[in-house]
Each structure stands twice: as structure tokens, then as C-alpha cells.
Amino acid sequence: MSAMLWVLQRGSGLLLVFLVGIHLGVHYALFPISLRRGVLLGVDWLLLGIVLYHGCNGLRTIAHDYLSGPRAQRAADWVLVATGLGLFLYGSWGLAAFAR
Amino acid sequence: MYPVPKERRTQAYAELWPAHPRWGIWAWWAQRLTGVALTAYVVWHVVTIARAGRHPEALAPLLRFLLHPAVLIVLVLGLAYHTANGIRVVLVDLGVERMRDRRAFWIFAALAAAAAAAAVLRGAFHVL
Numbered sequence: 001m002s003a004m005l006w007v008l009q010r011g012s013g014l015l016l017v018f019l020v021g022i023h024l025g026v027h028y029a030l031f032p033i034s035l036r037r038g039v040l041l042g043v044d045w046l047l048l049g050i051v052l053y054h055g056c057n058g059l060r061t062i063a064h065d066y067l068s069g070p071r072a073q074r075a076a077d078w079v080l081v082a083t084g085l086g087l088f089l090y091g092s093w094g095l096a097a098f099a100r
Numbered sequence: 101m102y103p104v105p106k107e108r109r110t111q112a113y114a115e116l117w118p119a120h121p122r123w124g125i126w127a128w129w130a131q132r133l134t135g136v137a138l139t140a141y142v143v144w145h146v147v148t149i150a151r152a153g154r155h156p157e158a159l160a161p162l163l164r165f166l167l168h169p170a171v172l173i174v175l176v177l178g179l180a181y182h183t184a185n186g187i188r189v190v191l192v193d194l195g196v197e198r199m200r201d202r203r204a205f206w207i208f209a210a211l212a213a214a215a216a217a218a219a220v221l222r223g224a225f226h227v228l
Contacts, residue, residue, distance in 0.1 A: 010193065013186050020179065028167075028223035048146065055139035062132060087146055094150020 005057055012054040019047040041099055048091045056084040123202050127185055134182040141175065169224040176216045176223075184212035 022043050025031040035043070063076040152159040165171060188208045191199040198204055222228045 010190050014190065017183055017187070020183075024176075024219065024223070028172075028219070030219055030222050051142050052146075055135070055142055058135045059139060062136070087143060090150055091146040094146070094153045097150075097153030 005060070009054065009057050009061075012050050012057070015050055016047070016054055019043060019050060023047055038099075041095060045092065045095055048095065049088055052084045052088050052091075056080045123205065124200070127205055131182060131185050131189070134178045137178055138182060167224060169220065172220050172224045173216075176219050177213070180212035180216035180219075181209065184208040 022035075025033065026035055026040055026043075060077060060080050063080070064073050067073050067076055148158075148162055152162050185205070185208065188199050188204060218228055
């Protein structure tokens with residue numbers, strides 16, 4: 001389980017390099033590229049999900065370093081899963097407003 | 101090199117002062133620090149952007165804040181460090197042993213600083 005999360009943390013990190021690059025590049029007009037509105041919204045939605053996963057997984061690693069005992073660690077996992085999912089749903093609802 | 105005298109290192113914040121401190125531990129702490137800070141920023145960004153999507157009058161001041169040079173510099177520098185060190189760590193994990201060297205770290209840090217400077221100059225000051 002931990003080994004899989006470790007690989008996923010690296011994989012999601014590498015994906016984020018590209019997604020954050022496109023996100024900043026377009027919104028801050030760093031590159032002379034133009035994406036269709038729908039494509040950009042798709043990139044941002046994907047970025048929302050992956051960045052929340054990467055952040056929550058990173059916080060989980062830190063929590064497990066400081067919390068001893070499987071019960072406290074499991075509680076931290078559930079708090080992070082719930083917070084991450086809640087933020088993903090709220091952020092998706094927020095992004096949907098820009099689609100109109 | 102260390103601001104805390106050697107004999108006191110094991111007393112206060114013992115976890116911050118490893119028995120055999122190496123430069124890598126500082127890279128690791130900085131990765132954690134920037135990671136936590138960036139996660140806090142992402143939460144704030146998601147909440148404020150979602151709000152601005154529903155209340156268009158909130159969008160302009162939010163974008164003005166995000167494009168403020170000071171905000172952009174801190175944000176992009178933290179992001180660039182976390183990205184560059186993260187890529188270096190992935191390369192170490194893949195078995196590229198020379199990425200453990202202090203020199204590799206500074207090359208990555210320099211590339212990150214250059215990318216961050218270019219992004220800030222273009223994004224906030226409209227030069228380059």
C-alpha cells in the first residue's frame with residue numbers, strides 16, 4: 001500500500017510539472033499558445049484532481065511521520081480523504097461556473 | 101555552518117538536528133516546507149476561484165492579487181524549488197546516483213531559479 005502510494009506520489013508529481021506548466025503558461029500568458037476554452041477547463045479540472053491528490057498524499061506522509069499508532073494514522077487518512085474529496089467537489093462546482 | 105552550537109543540537113528540536121547532518125536533509129526539509137505551503141495555497145486558490153466563478157465581481161481583485169509581483173515571486177519560487185528538487189528525487193529513485201551530489205542539487209536549483217525569474221518577468225512585469 002505504502003509502496004504504491006510512493007510510486008503514485010512520484011507519478012502525480014511528474015504529471016503536475018506539465019499540467020502546472022500549461023496552467024501558468026496560459027493564465028499568466030507566458031507562452032504564445034491558445035487553448036480552446038473547453039480544453040483549458042479540462043486541463044484545470046485534471047490539475048485540480050491531481051494536485052489535491054498529490055498534496056493530500058504528501059500531508060499523509062508527514063502525518064504518518066508524526067502520528068504513532070495505526071488508529072491515529074488511519075484517522076488522519078480519513079480526514080485527508082474526506083477533505084480532499086470535498087475540495088475536489090467544491091472546486092469542480094466552481095470550475096463549472098467558468099464553462100458557461 | 102550551523103547556527104546552533106554543536107553541544108546544544110541534540111537538546112532542542114532533536115529531530116531537526118540529525119546525528120550526521122548532510123546537505124540532503126536541508127533539501128528534504130525545504131521540500132516538506134514548500135509542499136505544505138503550496139498545499140495551503142492550493143486550498144485557498146480552489147476556494148477563492150470557486151467563489152469568484154459564482155460572484156464575478158470578486159474575480160478582478162482576486163486576479164490583481166495573484167498577479168502582484170510579490171505574490172507571484174513567492175509563489176513561483178516555492179513552486180520552482182519543489183518541482184526541481186522533486187525531479188531530482190525522482191531521478192535518484194530511478195537509480196541516477198550522481199543526482200545525490202550537492203552539485204546536482206545546485207544545478208537543479210539554478211535552473212529552477214532561472215525558470216522562476218523568467219516566469220515572473222513575463223507574468224508580472226511583461227518583459228522577456
